[in-house]
Amino acid sequence: MNMLLKEIRHSPLLWLLVFVPIVLAVEVLAPSAHTALFVLAVLAIVPLAALLSHATESVAEKTGDAIGGLLNATLGNLTELIIAIAALYAGEYMLVKASIAGVIVANALFMLGASFLLGGLRYRTQEFNRAGGRLHAALLLMATVALLTPAAVANLDLAQGTAVTQKLSTGLAILLIAAYALSLLFSLKTHKDLFAGEDHAEKDEEMLPIGVAVGTLIAVTVLVALVSHIFVGSVQKAGETLGMSPAFVGFIVVALVGGAAEMAVAFSAARKDRLDMSVGIALGSASQIALFVAPVLVLLSYVIGPKPMDLQFWPGAVVMVMIATVTACFITNSGRSAWFIGALLLFIYAIFAMTLYVVPPGAHVAS
Template sequence: MRNLEETSTGALPRSAVGTILTEARRTPLFVLIVFVPVVILLEQISPEAHTWLFLLSIVAIVPLAAMLSRATESVAAKTGDAVGGLLNATLGNLTELVISLAALQAGQYLLVKASIAGAIVTNTLFMLGGAFLVGGLKHHLQEFNRVNARFQASLLFLATIAILVPSLVSEADQTPTGAFSQQLSLGLAVLLIAVYALGMLFSLRTHRELFASVAHGEDAETSWPLSVGVAVLIVVTLLVAMVSEIFVGSVQVAAQHLGMTPAFVGFIVVALVGGAAEMTSAFSAARANRLDLSVGIALGSAAQIALFVAPVLVLLSYFIGPEPMSLQFWPGAVAMMLIATMAATLLSNGGHAAWYAGVMALAVYAIFGFTLFILPPGAGQ
């Protein structure tokens, strides 16, 4: 783990290091970055201190998320909000992918599925709703490209249907799980990856004019050069993945000590911590009246998890997991994903946003979170 950190830091250009130091002096929040080496060192010295590792990991991710947000704004200023949102969603989802791969290798398929479902619901409701609220409190009415928003929501709805089918068929037709569920999930995984690839071709190449930003909003303050922004994005994402791996290793034991149920941990806590970097970027962009970037990050990240990350995990389970993983989720998770997708479709249909739209989305998320928090420990499995 130390070698990875040294390699990442060594690969960072001097100009990028100077940029990070300048931003650290300007933004007091970046002082918390000292907790990154602290949590890595603590994990080496005392790997059994799960509660401390859990709490320090959360603190360490905060400045990394802020740095990732700043770099994303600079890259988006050079490439446009559509590409910037896709880039941020892709790099941000590496954290969820690292978390899921660690759980997949350990055979903790319930945690994998909980983190996938939780990430979809959190990005769709909490991140999008938070962006509407934060942006709406500063700007009376905000506009965004509803074609892009509806496109992402449609992709998300398609993926939710693909996740719903294995569970629905198994329950309704009483088909034997196991071989049938694995075969169906394998075919659906290949189909979803193909649909996602064609969707990227459609939005970024053949019909890219439909996805242009409605308004560019306020320019990022002292925008970084593109090379510096990309370098910072890559290195900080690696550090976020490292800290997230420590977080996952300690979260279950720490959750028991802190009185949190496994369902709440997988669906809410892991999703919030894993998406901290993307949320910071989305909220910051909304405050700068760049709601297209916020919507692109929130819905694009959710669609990418459903259409790409989840199917890839199904394929990888054949190679690194103790047994193949299916796309069959428990009914409560499927219902929450479906409701979140419908809410995103309704919220993005008009191309306008105000702060109260964010309140409604956050209220739905709070309902889900409270339900999972008081859920009995053995439920939802």
């Protein structure tokens, strides 16, 4: 515990942790101050992400980069799952779907691209395990096909179109969860030797003891979930003030802020030439959202939602997810990266963000 306190004292970024109790207090005292809550929530999430980054790296030192990447992706997506469940309960299905598609695209393009860029600025070229990248890219491709199918069925002139789409979405949800479970068995059990990364990391940082690191991971994940819930509750009103559409808020803002913890770890790992971990976090998180979080939300909607949710996304979202997936497949095929590759991925993401901001989908968003 003393080591953790020392880490906070000597890191100016972690001093922003003071905003965590502040935003929680403002949420109780002035719940209608949406703009203030939005700003305070962002300021609180940033240091929590940095602390989660250090704790996850400490755990990864003991478990290896493959398990470390899976652990961080799971903890990061747990926050997004909690946010989505709250939106699901409120019937905000557009926000749920926009955030699902947005997280997939943000991880496959923004997180991966920024990792390549930051690592490439320090190392001329970097290498990563192609097997892991190919596995996650293949899972994303399959999940994208699953997202295309309900949209295609919805365009057919069927007497019971809505019921057919809902039944199809439920069946697809079960298949996607089964595929994700099999991918874990394949990568962590039967063929785990294919996904072992090389140990070429810089180890000049003092890592937290495993017990302190795990305790920190649990505590920070809970705090991130609480603050993120406040963020989502205020971001809609703040978005209206700033001229942002609900689709832009879910696809871009919620995805980036909700994934801040994972991004902090991925960027730090890339700067230390641990690109296996960065790729594992970025694509692993994207595939976990597509194959686990999204299907779970469909099934949960039968229990906690005002009506069942389907997997029918608006056409623009499906196209963006497909482009991001194909790009990830292409990029991870070589097993090597440089800073310019990362810059190109960021440009593609910027094109998507600009398109959603200037031409919001509005009525075209499926509910």
